[in-house]
Amino acid sequence: MPDHPDGASRIPEFQSREEEAEFWETHDVTDYLDELRPVEVSFAPGFSSGLMIRLDRADWDALGRIAAERGTDPATLARVWIKERLREAGV
Numbered sequence: 498m499p500d501h502p503d504g505a506s507r508i509p510e511f512q513s514r515e516e517e518a519e520f521w522e523t524h525d526v527t528d529y530l531d532e533l534r535p536v537e538v539s540f541a542p543g544f545s546s547g548l549m550i551r552l553d554r555a556d557w558d559a560l561g562r563i564a565a566e567r568g569t570d571p572a573t574l575a576r577v578w579i580k581e582r583l584r585e586a587g588v
Contacts, residue, residue: 506532507529507532508520508529508532550575557571560574560575
């Protein structure tokens with residue numbers, strides 16, 4: 498329960514992920530620790546937790562630049578490209 502006189506949360510309801518991201522880019526989560534609570538997280542069956550790929554600086558910069566031009570992030574772009582190549586390989 499939030500430790501506020503009226504019991505209301507200071508964290509707003511967000512209409513989109515972008516709106517939430519903008520909020521947290523301009524606010525410090527440590528100011529809201531009293532409103533946070535632990536949750537259990539489970540992943541869908543078959544969901545992989547991730548893959549680490551090492552890139553040199555030039556490749557990382559190029560990936561970031563192309564991702565930004567496409568309105569996404571480098572990890573999403575890399576995943577899309579990998580999936581495209583897997584499809585091309587018949588997988």
